Amino acid sequence: MRSTGSWYEVRAEDGSMLTCRLKGKFKIKDLKVTNPLAVGDKVAYELENETENTGIIYDILPRENYIIRQSVHKTAHGHLLASNLDQAVLIATLMLPRTSLGFIDRFLVTAESFRIPTALVFNKLDVLSNEQQAYQQELATLYEGLGYKCLFTSALHQVGVEEFRQLLQGKVSLLSGHSGVGKSTLVNAIAPDLDLRTSEISSFANKGVHTTTFAEMFELEKGTFIIDSPGIKELGLAEMEKEEISHYFPEMRELLGQCKFHNCLHLDEPKCAVKDAVIEGTIAESRYASYLSMVLGEDNRK
Template identity: 50%
Template structure:
């Protein structure tokens, strides 16, 4: 029977069969997928074949995995040389960000967007907690909105607490498989509870001493939505280490730079010190955001080609 993976807890998986029933499934043997060294052979969103072992116990064995349309991966928190597939077969991703309690850095947002570009997954940024923003944060939001919308990303301002921007965000989910990501404490689980109360996910306050969110979701999990589509809630991500991307390729995943690559004097231009660089020219003229260019240099600086 065909099935789809809804939750992965290490060696066991919750899958939903085409009969509409959920099964606890384990892997038969060892899978080698796409020759990728991921820490998890099967990810939430994967389409699989299962053999039912016991109907009463609702247990099954996963015998095969269909080719993935796409996936999002990050560096494994346990092994920098391996990566962890966050989720697969996605239509879009929503990054939950906050400008206060905790503050999401632009570097984190840009790494996430680069990952989505690399795997051809449209990304949306939802800035949550607008109810606690003062003048400084609202000005910063307008800067981000202008900067990201100029390069093709959709940006939403929301307050889950005051139910502002929630309907707009909910409408984006209809009939799509959407990955929700962001730091712990930015309000992903609260958003899901506000939009679809029956899920009743655990939420926790932001730690007062660190200003960082505390983990409440421990495993990625997919939910069916009432209005069609699915959402995949993910554990709060502290860092988003990029995988399978070389220094040479990085600028291809900045849409505003990608549009200029053929105009650089050298086709292997890294947009740092080379003469005739169209990207640097556009940064100087203001057509390409200086903050995004700095973000590009910062990411480039942390990349070690041996690891990527």
């Protein structure tokens, strides 16, 4: 349910909670991740101290899926955000702070690589001008056309809060986004008993102040769980070869096998179906720009 470095809060099958540490063998294994255990993992444990209610995790069960990003500090390693998800929910804002399209697309590609359904929640509707709201609607039309559900919310004004509640119903959902997008405020609007910490946007560069320092799972009601993750500044792709990235863009996946070359990277190869679709307008230029940055390793991770 929660990881705080070397200790893990584990929920037993009867719903009771205990604090566990990881058996040493996991730390010896050459796992290319900074955290061998993720929130959402199913584990086998044995009770160590009944009085103090502590245990030792001796096995991690196979994961159905997981969301991983490149580690900020160890670029050769990945950092697991969460595992065994029914869906991922990205909270985005066009202002205060701005979520770039490159960041949105990287998140979607990461989730697509495990076929994890993803929804976009555009928060802070109340701070947008009419023109900005129209642009946000265009974005929603684009992403919904690709199969991603989109919601518009204003946590402060209770707009879209009920739709947000319904989106999470009966599922295990990872909630993610930049610091300051209003993730905790939205959750507090549907589950005030949790009383998640919230923070004002710092005036310095309009960036959010980190309020969540560790990923944590909460049960909103029976069968409905959310994983609240720390605000992500940047999202580096992990465990992904550049040849496979286009497979995780639904609109490019549809064109598989239609390029002249079977190993086409959709860069400057002749008779490329993807580039033709961009020219024709059936693939959005913003999506192609995001794709290029991922394949070429350009830094639009923020």
